[in-house]
Amino acid sequence: MRRIGVMVGSVVMVAAAAVVVFGGGAGAASPSVKIVGKDSFSANRSVTSTFHFVPGTISVHSGSSAQWQNTTPDPHTVTIVKAGQVPSTISAVFNCKVCASQAPSANVAGPGLDAPGDSLLVKPRGSVTAAVTAKPGTTLHYICIFHPWMQGVINVT
Numbered sequence: 001m002r003r004i005g006v007m008v009g010s011v012v013m014v015a016a017a018a019v020v021v022f023g024g025g026a027g028a029a030s031p032s033v034k035i036v037g038k039d040s041f042s043a044n045r046s047v048t049s050t051f052h053f054v055p056g057t058i059s060v061h062s063g064s065s066a067q068w069q070n071t072t073p074d075p076h077t078v079t080i081v082k083a084g085q086v087p088s089t090i091s092a093v094f095n096c097k098v099c100a101s102q103a104p105s106a107n108v109a110g111p112g113l114d115a116p117g118d119s120l121l122v123k124p125r126g127s128v129t130a131a132v133t134a135k136p137g138t139t140l141h142y143i144c145i146f147h148p149w150m151q152g153v154i155n156v157t
């Protein structure tokens with residue numbers, strides 16, 4: 001009986017690998033970004049986090065969609081910000097002004113991701129798919145407003 005359990009496990013692993021290869025193929029219409037990492041807290045000692053977007057930069061055809069898959073037990077956001085609002089120092093991370101004023105889920109300008117202020121909430125272990133509607137040639141910068149060291153770029157083609 002134990003041997004059957006091992007065989008079933010192998011079949012599931014093969015199926016999962018096939019899905020990964022298919023989804024990451026060159027012909028994939030909809031880029032997928034994984035949200036990965038861990039955090040830890042030790043009182044009066046340290047806070048660490050390795051939360052980040054993988055890959056950090058994607059290219060999306062204008063009008064096509066992209067997906068963010070959260071593999072962590074924490075909520076995150078995909079918040080479009082101006083290039084100058086992306087924190088580049090530890091001080092800017094801890095004093096992130098746009099993070100304090102931005103709603104986790106918001107739509108500005110047209111539908112889809114097209115302008116600073118657009119924001120998607122990605123629930124713990126959840127995923128969100130959204131259309132990228134900015135004009136071709138646009139570079140969209142995004143951060144997680146809960147963890148603003150998490151930073152990504154969408155090149156709209």
Ligand SMILES: [Cu+2]
Pocket residue numbers: 051075076077144145146147150
């Ligand atoms: Cu986050």
